[in-house]
Amino acid sequence: MTAVATALGDLDEDVQGRVLRWAAERFEVKLHTGVRVLDGRDAGVENGSSDGVTEAEIAEEAPAYGHFAELFAKAQPKTDPDKALVAAYWVQVHEGNASWQSQTLNTQLKNLGHAVGNITEAMTSNIRKKPQRIIQLQKSGNSRQGRKTYKVTHEGMVYVQGMLGGGVS
Known part of the structure; x- marks a missing residue:
C-alpha cells in the first residue's frame, strides 16, 4: 500500500x-x-x-494544437509505436478522420523529421498491446503490401492524453 x-x-x-x-x-x-x-x-x-x-468527450477535452508539430513536441514520444500512435491521434482527433491508412501517418512524421523505419511494424506493435491502442478496420489488396485502414481505440486516445499530460476525468 x-x-x-x-x-x-x-x-x-x-x-x-x-x-x-x-x-x-x-x-x-x-x-x-x-x-x-x-x-x-x-x-x-x-x-x-x-x-x-466516450471518445467524443476525449476529443472535446483534447487541447487545441494548431499544428501536428506542437502536439508531437508536447507528447515527446520515444519509440516508433508511440510516434505512430501520436500521429494517428492527430489524424483522428484533430483532423477529424474516423479512419486512416498508415502512409498518412508516416507522411506526417517524415515532414517533422521523425519518420518511422517500418510503419507497419509500429502499427502492429500498437495492435498487439493489451488493451489494443489501434485496430485494423480493413485491408485492400492481396499482397503483404496491401493498404490497411486503421482507427485509434479509446484506450489509445487515453494513452496519448496521458503522454500530453492532459487528463480525462
Whole structure:
C-alpha cells in the first residue's frame, strides 16, 4: 500500500484518477465513487469505453494544437509505436478522420523529421498491446503490401492524453 501511495503521491489528481481507473480495469476490480460503480459492466459503456468516458468527450477535452508539430513536441514520444500512435491521434482527433491508412501517418512524421523505419511494424506493435491502442478496420489488396485502414481505440486516445499530460476525468 505504501508503494502505491508513494507512486501516486507526486501525480496530479486527474492523473491519479486515470492510473487508478486503469489499474482497476486491468485487474478487474470495481471502483466505488459513492455515485456509481466504474467498470465495463456497470458504467454505461459507450463507443467502446470501459470507464464511462466516450471518445467524443476525449476529443472535446483534447487541447487545441494548431499544428501536428506542437502536439508531437508536447507528447515527446520515444519509440516508433508511440510516434505512430501520436500521429494517428492527430489524424483522428484533430483532423477529424474516423479512419486512416498508415502512409498518412508516416507522411506526417517524415515532414517533422521523425519518420518511422517500418510503419507497419509500429502499427502492429500498437495492435498487439493489451488493451489494443489501434485496430485494423480493413485491408485492400492481396499482397503483404496491401493498404490497411486503421482507427485509434479509446484506450489509445487515453494513452496519448496521458503522454500530453492532459487528463480525462
